[in-house]
Amino acid sequence: MRSLSILLLVLASIASGVAMAAESKIEISSPADGAKLDSMAQNKLVYNVTLGPGGDHLHVYVDGNEAGLLREMKGSFTMETLAPGNHELCLKIVNKNHTPIGVEKCVKVKAE
Amino acid sequence: MSLDSQNLAYAITQIAHNFGAVTVVGGAAVALVWREAAVQRKLAWMVLAGWLIQAVSGATFGAISYYFYAKFPDIHSIALVALKVKIVCAALGFFLAAWQLKAQPSEVLRRYVWMALCGLGVLALSSAAILRWFS
Numbered sequence: 001m002r003s004l005s006i007l008l009l010v011l012a013s014i015a016s017g018v019a020m021a022a023e024s025k026i027e028i029s030s031p032a033d034g035a036k037l038d039s040m041a042q043n044k045l046v047y048n049v050t051l052g053p054g055g056d057h058l059h060v061y062v063d064g065n066e067a068g069l070l071r072e073m074k075g076s077f078t079m080e081t082l083a084p085g086n087h088e089l090c091l092k093i094v095n096k097n098h099t100p101i102g103v104e105k106c107v108k109v110k111a112e
Numbered sequence: 113m114s115l116d117s118q119n120l121a122y123a124i125t126q127i128a129h130n131f132g133a134v135t136v137v138g139g140a141a142v143a144l145v146w147r148e149a150a151v152q153r154k155l156a157w158m159v160l161a162g163w164l165i166q167a168v169s170g171a172t173f174g175a176i177s178y179y180f181y182a183k184f185p186d187i188h189s190i191a192l193v194a195l196k197v198k199i200v201c202a203a204l205g206f207f208l209a210a211w212q213l214k215a216q217p218s219e220v221l222r223r224y225v226w227m228a229l230c231g232l233g234v235l236a237l238s239s240a241a242i243l244r245w246f247s
Contacts, residue, residue: 053115059186059247066188069247097122098185098247099177 024052026091026105030076039084039111044076047091054101055093063087082111121176129169133240135162136205137233143226152222153213159229160209166236167202187247194242201236205229 030046037043049058051073058070060077068077070091079089090106139159143152174184187195212225 054118066186066247092186094186094247095177095181097173097177098187098191099181100183100186101181 022050022052024055024093024101024103025050026058026093026103028089028091028105028107031089031107031109033107033109035107035109037082037109037111039082042078042081044078045089045091046076047074049073049091049093051093052103054095055103056096057094059092059094059098059100061088061090061092064090082109084111086110118176118180121179122173125169125172125176128165129173132162132165132169133233133237135159136166137230137237140226140230140233144223144230147219147223149219152226156209156212160206160213163202163205163209167199167206170198170202185247187243189246191243191246194239194246197239198236198243201232201239205232205236208232 027048028045029048031037031043045060047058047070051057059066060068060070060079062079062082067079070077087109088106089109090104092100092104094100136159139155139162143155143159146152146155177183177185208225208229212222217225
């Protein structure tokens with residue numbers, strides 16, 4: 001009877017773990033896609049991320065070049081000033097070995 | 113393949129990589145203290161194997177990433193420099209250990225080689241820390 005209770009407890013723990021494993025998701029709340037930014041200012045990228053299975057942290061990219069590494073799942077990243085023109089800002093979820101797991105979010109902005 | 117098998121692959125590779133690191137630094141450090149030629153020869157074989165394990169397991173980290181995600185780790189700037197330093201250390205370490213076994217240099221020269229091997233090990237381990245926490 002006691003063994004059965006332990007078994008049920010273990011199974012319940014596994015089941016709850018599976019149920020709690022959320023899907024990977026990235027939200028960039030600012031800047032919005034297509035936004036116009038001040039090229040003289042240090043603009044902020046505001047994000048909210050759910051890592052999901054396999055994810056460990058985030059890489060930030062400006063025009064395809066890595067600009068930073070983020071370990072907080074919600075917050076903001078201050079970018080270097082952007083040269084006037086069109087730019088692409090991206091966040092990618094990567095694993096512990098810094099490998100992108102295929103979940104990313106990008107916004108296009110124009111610095112003026 | 114599940115996430116567990118991916119983590120298992122990384123973990124097994126990490127175990128090999130860690131023991132390789134212990135061997136290259138520990139083996140060279142012991143050789144600096146224990147100067148008996150026969151012992152140093154055994155240590156040279158150990159260190160040679162250690163550097164080989166470092167190189168193979170290091171490459172395996174990249175291979176695992178590629179196998180599971182069809183991408184290599186995304187590293188830049190300082191982390192990329194650290195990786196290159198590690199690769200150079202492994203190549204030099206392997207070469208020096210192999211040369212020592214083949215050439216059988218004098219005790220004085222052998223001591224310099226062990227110092228170099230020890231330094232390469234410390235440099236590689238320090239670079240590994242940078243590679244781990246930067247990208």
